Amino acid sequence: MKVAYIFRTNMASTFQLATMILPQLEKGIHGVEVVGMFFFDDNLYVLQKDNEIGKRLNKIAKEKGILIMACDQCAVRRDMAEGTFDMCGTGSVKPKNMIGVATVGCFPQLYKVLLGNMPDQIITL
Secondary structure: OEEEEEEOOOOOHHHHHHHHHHHHHHHOOOOOEEEEEEEOHHHHHHHEOOOHHHHHHHHHHHHHOOEEEEEHHHHHHOOOEEOOHHHOOOOOOEEOOEOOOEEEEOHHHHHHHHHHHOOOEEEEO
8 A cells, every 4th residue: 555644734844753653664565565755844843954853764765756745825935945935936946054854835736746656544643
């Protein structure tokens, strides 16, 4: 089964991702194929270039071909993207000071990328 995770609630990336999902992916015992992760609000901070969780996520995402995408509007608000609010949703906002595999976008960009590797389940944490 293929899954995609949406990190939406407060601390989901520092709790569920960092202490459950990521360690299981690193050990090869997660049990499903993760095809994508989408980050909202302060969950984006784990995607900063110098963040230890982000470094681990970058490594495993490269190895397993996992899409890592941050909400473009959330990234602009946190100075983690180059662009303006009126550019959000267009695909023209670019990540700034994020881990190498991280992209930014909105639902149109997320859907477009996942079309080539559609998840069976989308889990919001």
